[in-house]
Amino acid sequence: MDEDIRYQRLPQSFSVRELGSYEARGLWGIKHTRKPVDLMVANAKTSSTQLSPQVELRITEDGCEIISNKHKKTYPIHTVSYGVQDLVYTRVFCMIVVKEQMSMDRKPFDCVAFVCESRQAARNLTYALATAFQAYSRKVRSAGTSKTRFAIDLRTADELEMDLRKVDSEA
Template identity: 50%
Template sequence: MRQNSQQPQFEPDLAGSEPPAAGSEGEPPGDKRPSSADSAEPAGGERTATATMDEPIQLPQSFVVKYLGKREAEKLWGIKYTRGPVDEMVATAKAMRPGQTLPLLQLNVSDQGVNITEMKQNLNKNFEAGNYPIDVISYGVQDIVFTRVFAMILVRENTPSPFECHAFVCDRRESARKLTFALATAFQEFSKRVKREEEPRKFAIDLRSPDEIEAELRGQHAQQDSEA
């Protein structure tokens, strides 16, 4: 098993993530094949080497993350249905009192799904541990504003709010990118197993870089303004 063993080091205000930008809503395309990671410069002017995904991701992959929480999502997939919840969860994290911490967890991504366990150092028990099968995960994306945040939408049957957005803070933006690619690989492996079923399962993973997504969203807003 490959493991991203470095523990997240960040302040409650998510230092190192980009500040919110205008025009950050939009619908990404559906299931996309992996491409190379972005080479954008993170906030603060600090240039770092970005990870590329030229080589196939081998599952399982493990990531040490901090759990931002969960919020209701309006739809099955699309970054405009994770952006708002992520902003809310980040705001809640920023408002934590001194001494409070986010849950410190380990995410293990395999071809069966995502398994969440508690790190020994964790002090916050406000999280849901356990296994989330791949067929209940409808969407995953690296956030375009807080680029160290990975968000995914879970489908909950027989509940008043069937779609939940869960968000996790990685130690680096490259780790969030790698986590996104790991889930994409899990989706691909799952698709191979169910390809003979009459009804294909619906899920999506957006593998574009945050900069690429934001550029498309700005283009959509500009087109709407010109048509108005």
């Protein structure tokens, strides 16, 4: 992991637009965010409604908070299993969240996506989530109680693309 992550301070806030959420087929990996992000972006492009309003996405040691004038939604850090800056839509940050309420007819994971102000903002958001994962990992190790797994993808777009090609060729 990048050395600079250790020096990130939390909480960090980002001004983003909620792209939405869509069921993910797996717990972590860019292969499980690709289709949901493509569908959410396509839906946003064809939607007759206006863009979603700006919200604050706040990353803390305890999780991710989406704060708007009308509501506040929290994803506790133990429910976030993966986060990445999308390699196709580089202003998009997405994360896979394990649903706390399970339904037998639905997948247990959601991909939640946000459009950031810039590519760098999406990258910085990814680093902030990595910092939160590190803090949570330290807390879990010191308590010795949980076996929760999570992942943050800090590879470059070229590295992610190579990995996707490898998965496609193995299929």
